[in-house]
Amino acid sequence: MMATTERTLVLLKPDAVQRGLCGEIVSRFENKGLKIVGMKMIQITSALSKEHYAHLVSKPFYPDLERFITSAPVVAMVLEGKEAVEVVRTMCGPTNATKAPAGTIRGDLSNSTSRNVIHASDSKETAAKEVPRFFKDSELMKYDLSKEWLYAGDE
Ligand code: IDP
Ligand code: MG
Numbered sequence: 001m002m003a004t005t006e007r008t009l010v011l012l013k014p015d016a017v018q019r020g021l022c023g024e025i026v027s028r029f030e031n032k033g034l035k036i037v038g039m040k041m042i043q044i045t046s047a048l049s050k051e052h053y054a055h056l057v058s059k060p061f062y063p064d065l066e067r068f069i070t071s072a073p074v075v076a077m078v079l080e081g082k083e084a085v086e087v088v089r090t091m092c093g094p095t096n097a098t099k100a101p102a103g104t105i106r107g108d109l110s111n112s113t114s115r116n117v118i119h120a121s122d123s124k125e126t127a128a129k130e131v132p133r134f135f136k137d138s139e140l141m142k143y144d145l146s147k148e149w150l151y152a153g154d155e
Helices: 014-018 022-032 046-052 062-069 084-092 105-109 124-134
Strands: 005-012 035-042 074-082 118-120
Touching: 005 022, 005 084, 005 124, 014 022, 014 062, 014 074, 022 035, 022 074, 022 084, 022 105, 035 124, 046 062, 046 124, 074 084, 074 124, 084 105, 084 118, 084 124
Parallel strands: none
Antiparallel strands: 005 074, 005 118, 035 074
């Protein structure tokens, strides 16, 4: 059965940019065979933070989260591939990096819950909202990347 190709939103958070970890993280996605269809550096505003983290604005840690996420540029990316939403979340590991398994991005690169280097959409429904939140259609590239070495014909 043909598996669904999905798109998911990734943010390399200010700590990833400041610590020089962007190349390392982007490499992991490229090595996995995910296709980068959008990528840019942006500075998140207070309004965008409140929209993106709407589910967390009432939490006691939200002021620190907003201060952190707006404090320096982030790298925003859209990745595409087979079951990309779940694959990318698995590669990131759980929110609390102290509990994140070795081999995951958070497990290898962070030991914190708040400075955990990466955001990734948590479901297909969330991805469908988050991709257009950060990227215009015209910023999502249409190009061929040979898949014949990555997937069988019926995948
Ligand atoms: P996720 O990033 O793994 O999807 P969410 O629960 O959606 O986790 O939280 C979004 C972000 O808010 C986390 O990545 C982290 O930066 C921050 N955050 C979540 N929970 C806590 C907490 O308990 N303390 C401090 N920061 C938190
Ligand atoms: Mg989340």
